Amino acid sequence: MSPPSPLPAAAELTGIRKAYLRPDGSILVEALRGIDLRIESGEYVAIMGASGSGKSTLMNILGCLDRPTAGGYRLDGEEVADLDDHHLSRIRGRRIGFVFQAFNLIPELTVVENVEVPLFYQDIHRSIRRERALAMLDRVGLSDRTSHRPGELSGGQQQRVAIARALVTSPAVLMADEPTGNLDSSTGFAILGLIDELHASGLTIIMVTHDERIAARCERVVRLRDGLIERDEPGGGAGKRTSRRPGDETLARDASAWFAASQARPTPIADGD
Ligand SMILES: Nc1ncnc2c1ncn2[C@@H]1O[C@H](COP(=O)(O)OP(=O)(O)OP(=O)(O)O)[C@@H](O)[C@H]1O
Ligand SMILES: [Mg+2]
Numbered sequence: 001m002s003p004p005s006p007l008p009a010a011a012e013l014t015g016i017r018k019a020y021l022r023p024d025g026s027i028l029v030e031a032l033r034g035i036d037l038r039i040e041s042g043e044y045v046a047i048m049g050a051s052g053s054g055k056s057t058l059m060n061i062l063g064c065l066d067r068p069t070a071g072g073y074r075l076d077g078e079e080v081a082d083l084d085d086h087h088l089s090r091i092r093g094r095r096i097g098f099v100f101q102a103f104n105l106i107p108e109l110t111v112v113e114n115v116e117v118p119l120f121y122q123d124i125h126r127s128i129r130r131e132r133a134l135a136m137l138d139r140v141g142l143s144d145r146t147s148h149r150p151g152e153l154s155g156g157q158q159q160r161v162a163i164a165r166a167l168v169t170s171p172a173v174l175m176a177d178e179p180t181g182n183l184d185s186s187t188g189f190a191i192l193g194l195i196d197e198l199h200a201s202g203l204t205i206i207m208v209t210h211d212e213r214i215a216a217r218c219e220r221v222v223r224l225r226d227g228l229i230e231r232d233e234p235g236g237g238a239g240k241r242t243s244r245r246p247g248d249e250t251l252a253r254d255a256s257a258w259f260a261a262s263q264a265r266p267t268p269i270a271d272g273d
Contacts, residue, residue, distance in 0.1 A: 007040075007041060008041075008074065008076055008077030009038045009039060009040055009041070009074065009076075009077075010039050010040060010041040010042075010043065010075075010076060010172065010173055010204040011037070011038070011039040011062055011073070011074070011075055011076075011173070011204075011206070012037070012038045012039070012072075012073070012074040013035050013036060013037045013038075013061075013062075013071065013072070013073050014036055014071055014072040014073075015034055015035075015036065015070065015071040015072065016032055016034070016035040016036075016037075016058075016061060016068045016070070016071035016072075016073065016081075017030070017032050017033060017034055017035075017068060017069050017070040017071055018030075018031045018032040018054075018057050018058075018061065018066070018068050018069050018227075019031070019069045030227055031054045031057040031227055032054050032057055032058060032061070032068070032227045032228075033226070033227040033228050034071075034227075034228060035058065035071070035227075035228070035229060036229070037222065037229065037232075039204065039206060040204075041076075041172070041204055042199075042202055042203075042204055043204055043205070043206075043219055043220060044199040044204075044205045044207075044217075044218040044219045044220070044235075044237065045205065045206050045207070045218060045219065045220045045221075045222060045235075046207050046208075046209055046214045046215050046218045046220070046221045046222070046235060047059065047206065047207065047208045047209070047222050047223075047224065048208075048209060048210065048215060048221055048222070048223050048224070049223050049224035049225055049230070050225065053224040053225050053226060053227070054224050054226075054227040055177075055208040055224055056177055056208060057227075058208075058224065059175060059177050059206070059208045061073065062175060062206060063092065063096050063098055063175045064080060064083075064088045064089070064091050064092040064096060065092070067081065067082075067083075067088070068081055075091065075095060075096075075173075076095060076172055076173075078091070089121075093118060093121050093122065093169065094122075094169065094171070095171055095172050095173060096171050096172075096173050096174075096175055097165075097166030097167050097169065097171035097173070097174045097175070098166050098174075098175055098176070098177075099159070099162050099163055099166050099174065099175070099176035099177075099179045100162065100176075100177055100178075100179075101177055101178035101179065101181035101182055102182060103150070103155075103158040103159055103161070103162045103182070104162065105150040105158060105161055105162060105165075106150070107149060107150055107151055108149070109149070109150075110146065110147050110148065110149060111137065111142065111145050111146050111147065111148050111149070111150065111153070111161050112130065112133050112134060112137060112146040112147065113133075114150065114161055114165055115133035115136055115137060115161060115164045115165045115168050116129045116130065116132075116133045116168070117165060118165060118166075118168055118169045119132065119133070119168060119169065122169065132168055133164070133168055134146060136164040136165075136167060136168045137161070137164050139164070140160040140161075140163055140164045140194065141160065142157060142160055142161060142164070145157060145161075154187070155182055155183050155184070155187060156183055156187035156188075156190060156191060159179060159180075159182075159183060159187075159191050160191070160194070163179075163191075163194060163195075167198070167203075172203075172204060173203070173204040173205070173206060174195075174198060174203050174204070174205050174206075175205075175206045175207070176195075176205075176206075176207045176208070176209075177207075177208045178208060178209055178210065178211075179191060179195070179207060179209070180192065180209070180211050180213075180214070181209075181210070181211075188211065188213075189213070192213060192214065192217060195207075196217060196237075205218070214235075215235050215236060216235065216236035216237070217235070217236060217237045218235040218236070218237050218238075219234065219235050219237050219238045220232070220233070220234060220235050220238065221233055221234070221235045
């Protein structure tokens with residue numbers, strides 16, 4: 001009997017290069033110089049390295065926010081390196097949830113409207129958008145802040161809104177660039193507890209960070225240096241079941257259940273394919 005065919009990787013990069021060009025087309029910086037990386041579905045991976053080593057550049061490519069200059073990228077089995085902007089943004093909207101260091105919430109919108117934003121692009125009925133956004137905010141423990149503006153929230157609360165926004169489309173992968181970078185230590189710790197729970201519920205997590213606490217909790221640490229992978233090794237959380245830590249409960253309550261429920265819910269996408 002032949003062995004079962006392996007599942008497609010969540011993300012598979014081969015020979016990825018990225019050069020930033022000058023207006024005249026000459027190379028300004030070679031930010032990535034040949035990256036081979038396979039991330040399995042369900043993994044929790046931290047991407048680390050010195051400032052300027054190429055982490056954000058790599059994350060932007062992984063997240064379909066930017067295209068490589070050369071190389072292949074298969075996202076969940078689909079080749080995406082050469083897609084045009086329109087197709088790239090559609091893939092991004094359906095498969096990937098993003099969290100940024102600076103939260104990137106829209107200040108004029110309320111909390112619940114911010115969480116609804118990604119659903120706008122999926123042509124989902126207004127009442128369903130609102131229902132899903134409220135459910136997601138409940139799950140990150142922010143039911144009592146839904147009509148606030150982002151400026152009226154603490155940093156940790158803003159990042160929880162950003163996580164709710166990232167997950168409202170039920171993506172397969174959560175990507176984050178320095179999600180704890182703007183948070184004090186204990187707030188950052190609580191956000192990490194929420195991310196642990198999401199990982200335990202089956203979400204693939206790829207995170208750029210300088211935070212060694214993340215390296216201590218994730219399964220795998222990929223270290224970049226000058227646009228190349230310098231080391232790829234198990235993180236402190238490898239082989240260990242995620243366990244609750246004191247203080248995580250308020251943020252992470254029922255995360256597994258809600259994530260499973262949000263995954264199971266049919267996505268009424270009405271944009272033609
Ligand atoms: N838009 C751009 N145009 C030109 N060069 C860029 C651009 N973005 C990044 N670079 C250069 O590419 C290299 C990698 O940058 P990148 O932002 O990926 O680093 P990083 O590892 O995320 O650093 P940090 O930890 O400081 O965020 C750096 O030398 C940077 O100066
Ligand atoms: Mg960066």
